[in-house]
Amino acid sequence: MIANDxxxxxxxxxxxxxxxxVARLLDEQAGELAARVGAPLELAGIAVRRPDKHPDLPRHLVTADAAGLVDSDVDVVVELIGGIEPVRGWLLSALQKGKSVVTANKALLAEHSAELAEAADAAGADLYFEAAVAGAIPLLRPLRESxxxxxxxxxxxxxxxxxxxILSAMDATGAGYAETLDEASRLGYAEADPTADVDGYDAASKAAILASLAFHTRVTAADVHREGIAGVSASDIVAAKVLGRTVKLLAICERVTDAxxxxSVSARVHPVxxxxxxxxxxxxxxxxxVYVEADAAGELMFYGQGAGGAPTASAVLGDLVAVARNRVLGGRGPxxxxxxxLPIRSMGQTPTRYHISLDVADRAGVLAQVAQxxxxxxxxxxxxxQRDRHSTASLVIVTHSAPDAALRATVDEISRLDVVHEVVSVMRVEGED
Known part of the structure; x- marks a missing residue:
C-alpha cells in the first residue's frame, strides 16, 4: 500500500x-516499485551526452545538461556515466543540496568516497553504491550493515x-594470454581498450571500496598494490596444474596484526x-x-553475475528502492x-608466499646455492x-609466508647466480596453510 501521494x-x-x-525496469515495474517504496518513482529526466543518439527516448525526458538536471526538483540522482570529472562535481552538488545519490562509479568512489561521504553526512543525504562492486551480487550492503x-x-x-x-579460458584450452585476449574481445567479454581490466585498475578500485567498508578505514586506489595478468603465460598455467592449482586474479584485502x-590494512590485486x-x-x-572471513560469522561466500546490464541494474534498483524508502519515511541509511x-601496510611489508620456477645448471650443489x-x-x-633436461634442470620452489620485500629480494639475488640460467616465472600463492 502506498503511504502517501x-x-x-x-x-x-x-x-x-x-x-x-534501469529506465526500462522503472517503467515496467512501476507498480511493484511504488508498493515497495511507499510512493511512486517518477523518472524526471535522463542526461546523455548526445540526445540525438537516443531517438527512442521520450523527448521531454532527454537532456544534455546533466548539471541542470541534478539541480532541478529531483529527490534522487542515479549516476551511471562513470569517470571522475565532471561527475564528481555533479554528485557533490546533489548531496550538498540534500538529494540522495545512487552510483555504480567504482573509480570515483575509490578516489573520492571520503569527500562524497562527508557531503552526504553534512546534508543528511544517502549515498548508496552497491552496483560499484560485483554487479548483482549483494556484497557491499552485507559488509556495511549485516x-x-x-x-x-x-x-x-x-x-x-x-x-x-581470460584466465579460465587459458586454463581450459592451454592457449596463451595474447590469443585468449583476442578471443575475449571478439566474443564481447573484453572492451576495445581492455587496459582497465587486464592491468588490474578496475579490480584495484573495487579492492579500495571493499577494504574501506570491511576495515572501517579510508582506503583509496592509490593504496592498493596492483598487478595485471599480461605476464601470465601458458607455462604458468601448466605449472599450476601440475601442482593441483589454478591461476586467478584476486583482490585481497586483509587486516594484518603485527607481533x-x-x-594495519593491506589491499592488493595480482595473479595468484x-x-x-x-x-x-x-x-x-x-x-x-568474494570470500569473506570474520571472527563471529566465520567464512562467507558471495557468488554471481559480476557485470552486465540487467545484473548491475538489479543492484542499482535495490539501492534506489532503499534511498527512496528512506525519503518517504524520513530516515536515512548508514x-x-x-x-x-588503520594505517595502510605497504606491499613490501605484507606477508605472502611465492611459487618460483627456475632454469638452472644441471650439476651438483645448485640447490644448495639457491637455498643459501x-x-x-x-x-x-x-x-x-626438480626435473632434469639435458644440460639444464627445472627447479620449482614454493615458499612459506614472508614479507613480500624479502621474497622479491630473494628472487633478485637468485637471478644473478651463475648457476641460474633464467627465472622463468614468479607468482604468489594463496589459499594454503
Whole structure:
C-alpha cells in the first residue's frame, strides 16, 4: 500500500547498457516499485551526452545538461556515466543540496568516497553504491550493515569478469594470454581498450571500496598494490596444474596484526595460484565471487553475475528502492564508517608466499646455492620440485609466508647466480596453510 501521494523524482545520468536497463525496469515495474517504496518513482529526466543518439527516448525526458538536471526538483540522482570529472562535481552538488545519490562509479568512489561521504553526512543525504562492486551480487550492503557487529579479517575475491574469463579460458584450452585476449574481445567479454581490466585498475578500485567498508578505514586506489595478468603465460598455467592449482586474479584485502599487536590494512590485486579445491578456484568465465572471513560469522561466500546490464541494474534498483524508502519515511541509511583509521601496510611489508620456477645448471650443489640465498633473506622453503633436461634442470620452489620485500629480494639475488640460467616465472600463492 502506498503511504502517501508524494512522488519520488529520479534523475538518471547515463543511458548506456546499465542505464537503459534501469529506465526500462522503472517503467515496467512501476507498480511493484511504488508498493515497495511507499510512493511512486517518477523518472524526471535522463542526461546523455548526445540526445540525438537516443531517438527512442521520450523527448521531454532527454537532456544534455546533466548539471541542470541534478539541480532541478529531483529527490534522487542515479549516476551511471562513470569517470571522475565532471561527475564528481555533479554528485557533490546533489548531496550538498540534500538529494540522495545512487552510483555504480567504482573509480570515483575509490578516489573520492571520503569527500562524497562527508557531503552526504553534512546534508543528511544517502549515498548508496552497491552496483560499484560485483554487479548483482549483494556484497557491499552485507559488509556495511549485516556484518557491522562483527570483526572482518579478510576479503578475497574475483571482482573482474574479463580477467577471470581470460584466465579460465587459458586454463581450459592451454592457449596463451595474447590469443585468449583476442578471443575475449571478439566474443564481447573484453572492451576495445581492455587496459582497465587486464592491468588490474578496475579490480584495484573495487579492492579500495571493499577494504574501506570491511576495515572501517579510508582506503583509496592509490593504496592498493596492483598487478595485471599480461605476464601470465601458458607455462604458468601448466605449472599450476601440475601442482593441483589454478591461476586467478584476486583482490585481497586483509587486516594484518603485527607481533606487537598493532593492526594495519593491506589491499592488493595480482595473479595468484590457488588450490583447485579452494572455493574460488571453480569460479569460471565472467562470474565474480568474494570470500569473506570474520571472527563471529566465520567464512562467507558471495557468488554471481559480476557485470552486465540487467545484473548491475538489479543492484542499482535495490539501492534506489532503499534511498527512496528512506525519503518517504524520513530516515536515512548508514553513514561512512572510518573510525578505525588503520594505517595502510605497504606491499613490501605484507606477508605472502611465492611459487618460483627456475632454469638452472644441471650439476651438483645448485640447490644448495639457491637455498643459501633464501636463508640469507630469512625466507623459508616449503617445497622443492626438480626435473632434469639435458644440460639444464627445472627447479620449482614454493615458499612459506614472508614479507613480500624479502621474497622479491630473494628472487633478485637468485637471478644473478651463475648457476641460474633464467627465472622463468614468479607468482604468489594463496589459499594454503
Amino acid at each position: 508524494r512522488r519520488i523524482r529520479v534523475a538518471l545520468l547515463g543511458h548506456g547498457t546499465v542505464g537503459a536497463e 556484518l557491522a557487529g562483527d570483526r572482518i579479517t579478510r576479503v578475497m575475491g574475483i571482482v573482474n569478469g574479463t580477467t577471470n574469463y 606487537d599487536g598493532g593492526e 595460484m590457488i588450490p583447485r579445491g579452494h572455493q574460488l578456484a571453480g569460479v569460471n568465465g565472467a562470474f565474480n565471487a 553513514r561512512e564508517s572510518a573510525h578505525a583509521a 640465498v633464501f636463508a640469507v633473506h630469512d625466507v623459508s622453503i616449503a617445497a622443492v620440485r
